[in-house]
Structures are given as C-alpha cells and as structure tokens.
Amino acid sequence: xxxxxxxxxxxxxxxxxxxxxxxxxxxxxxxxxxxxxxxxxxxxxxxxxxxxxxxxxxxxxxxxxxxxxxxxxxxxxxxxxxxxxxxxxx
Numbered sequence: 001x002x003x004x005x006x007x008x009x010x011x012x013x014x015x016x017x018x019x020x021x022x023x024x025x026x027x028x029x030x031x032x033x034x035x036x037x038x039x040x041x042x043x044x045x046x047x048x049x050x051x052x053x054x055x056x057x058x059x060x061x062x063x064x065x066x067x068x069x070x071x072x073x074x075x076x077x078x079x080x081x082x083x084x085x086x087x088x089x090x
C-alpha cells in the first residue's frame with residue numbers, strides 16, 4: 001500500500017513538472033519514463049484517480065484499519081457531512 005502511495009505521488013509530481021516545463025500535458029510515454037514506473041503500473045495508478053473509494057476499504061495487506069477509522073469525531077450517520085466539511089484526519 002505504501003509503495004502505491006509513493007508511486008502515485010511521484011507520478012503526480014512528474015506530471016506537474018512536465019506540464020510546467022513543456023507548457024502542455026505530458027504524453028503517456030513521457031510520464032512512466034520520468035517517474036521510473038512501468039507503463040502497466042501507470043495504468044493501475046491512473047485507475048485510482050477515477051475509482052471511488054469505499055469507507056470500508058482496508059488500508060493494509062494485514063487487514064485491520066479501514067479508511068473510515070481516520071475520520072475524526074463523527075458517527076457513521078455523520079460521515080458524509082464530515083467529508084464535505086473537511087473534518088478528515090490526514
């Protein structure tokens with residue numbers, strides 16, 4: 001999981017740098033080369049940006065903590081309101 005987050009952040013940073021440097025969106029070929037990730041991995045990372053995440057998503061391979069465990073001071077009935085108001089712990 002941590003590897004995916006690191007890859008995702010690196011790809012996002014590389015995209016921003018290429019956009020600033022070129023003045024245009026980077027090509028699909030430029031990003032994986034500059035971010036040092038395989039093209040197949042880039043497709044997987046791009047899918048994360050489009051797929052909604054369930055509050056019950058388990059956050060580690062060993063199980064345990066779910067995404068909703070990191071929402072502070074709300075009950076399940078108030079989770080939607082907490083997300084909208086920005087009361088989510090990072």
